[in-house]
Amino acid sequence: MERWVEETLHNGFRVRLKADEVLFDSQTDHQQLIIFENGDFGRVMMLDGVVQLSTRDxxxxxxxxxxxxxxxxxxxxxxxxxxxxxxxxxxxxxxxxxxxxxxxxxxxxxxxxxxxxxxxxxxxxxxxxxxxxxxxxxxxxxxxxxxxxxxxxxxxxxxxxxxxxxxxxxxxxxxxxxxxxxxxxxxxxxxxxxxxxxxxxxxxxxxxxxxxxxxxxxxxxxxxxxxxxxxxxxxxxxxxxxxxxxxxxxxxxxxxxxxxxxxxxxxxxxxxxxxxxxxxxxxx
CATH class of the missing domain: 3.40.50.150 (Vaccinia Virus protein VP39)
Known part of the structure; x- marks a missing residue:
């Protein structure tokens, strides 16, 4: 089944990224951290529902x-x-x-x-x-x-x-x-x-x-x-x-x-x- 990861930073605006492969998804001592592969942006890291970086940009x-x-x-x-x-x-x-x-x-x-x-x-x-x-x-x-x-x-x-x-x-x-x-x-x-x-x-x-x-x-x-x-x-x-x-x-x-x-x-x-x-x- 396809998995889409939603960015939740903005109150009235949402973006979802397709997670082709999830490499890590867990709560650290300080925040929720997920790393996944995406066909458009490459490898992506999000913290607490917010995109931090992608290897493409x-x-x-x-x-x-x-x-x-x-x-x-x-x-x-x-x-x-x-x-x-x-x-x-x-x-x-x-x-x-x-x-x-x-x-x-x-x-x-x-x-x-x-x-x-x-x-x-x-x-x-x-x-x-x-x-x-x-x-x-x-x-x-x-x-x-x-x-x-x-x-x-x-x-x-x-x-x-x-x-x-x-x-x-x-x-x-x-x-x-x-x-x-x-x-x-x-x-x-x-x-x-x-x-x-x-x-x-x-x-x-x-x-x-x-x-x-x-x-x-x-x-x-x-x-x-x-x-x-x-x-x-x-x-x-x-x-x-x-x-x-x-x-x-x-x-x-x-x-x-x-x-x-x-x-x-x-x-x-x-x-x-x-x-x-x-x-x-x-x-x-």
Whole structure:
């Protein structure tokens, strides 16, 4: 009998994906996790009824979460990833030769273990890189208590349900502000503005209280159903998001011009050009 897996994130909108083969379906210590094969999206992982990644389009989200802030900063040596247990953002961070240490703080060890087993092409050995430090902990507690300081903090979280909800609070963002080095940058996963506009508006509102520059940028990942995905942006250095494509291109060449499938210097600049309905959310 055919099995279809339903995404349940939105109140008035449902999407079902055909599970050609279920590889894992169980409750971890923190959340419901299912991994299955789908003819259109490849291998898919869902947490608590929400698509987290698919092997067909994961490069979009992971490249944009990592390369936009790191090429904007240009000298990020210490990078913190909160969440991101699949290893995709970690993989992209480690492509940057300036990155001397990448700390991955994941609350659910099961996510890392299962992704190592079922999605090795996502991490591509990043977990075992000498520059990687893996911390199994609540991200809010880690950021609030750590004595480390970071050039970039990338919050690769689930949506604000279940264990990810605390990663969308003013208290957490305040802790991130404390843990950033001067001139550092904070980037967050902030959902689909068309369907989750208040989430983006609230986060950027908190950023505006804490940082001199607060904004957002966009990318479109097909398996995140409902429009463009927004990434929250916060820094005390407003010039970071105002670099020209020529400057970004020179930094990319200096980094080795490693291959990308979505990100490029022109797209980096264009990602900050927001449609009016999204601009209204981040500027109100």
């Amino acid at each position: 994961e490069f979009v989200y992971h490249e944009m979460m990592a390369h936009v802030p790191l090429f904007a900063h240009a000298e990020a040596k210490d990078v913190l990833i909160v969440g991101g247990g699949d290893g995709g953002v970690l993989r992209e961070v480690l492509r940057h030769p300036d990155a001397e240490r990448a700390t991955l703080c994941e609350i659910d060890r099961s996510v890392i273990d299962l992704c190592r087993a079922h999605f090795p092409e996502i991490s591509q050995g990043a977990y075992d890189d000498a520059r990687t430090r893996i911390v199994i902990a609540d991200g809010t507690k880690f950021v609030a208590e750590t004595d480390d300081r970071f050039d970039a903090i990338l919050v690769d979280s689930t949506d604000p349900i279940g264990p990810g909800a605390v990663l969308f609070t003013e208290a957490f963002y305040t802790s991130c502000r404390r843990a950033l080095k001067p001139g550092g940058v904070l980037v967050t996963q902030n959902g689909l503005p068309f369907l989750q506009g208040p989430e983006l508006a609230e986060s950027v509102g908190y950023f505006r209280k804490l940082f001199k520059d607060a904004f957002a940028y966009l990318a479109t990942t097909p398996s995140y159903f409902g429009g463009s995905m927004s990434y929250g942006w916060a820094s005390d250095d407003a010039t970071l998001r105002q670099q020209t494509s020529g400057t970004i291109a020179r930094r990319y060449e200096a980094a080795g011009a490693f291959p990308t499938r979505y990100w490029n210097p022109d797209l980096q600049v264009a990602a900050f050009a927001l449609p009016n309905y999204i601009r209204d959310l981040v500027e109100k």
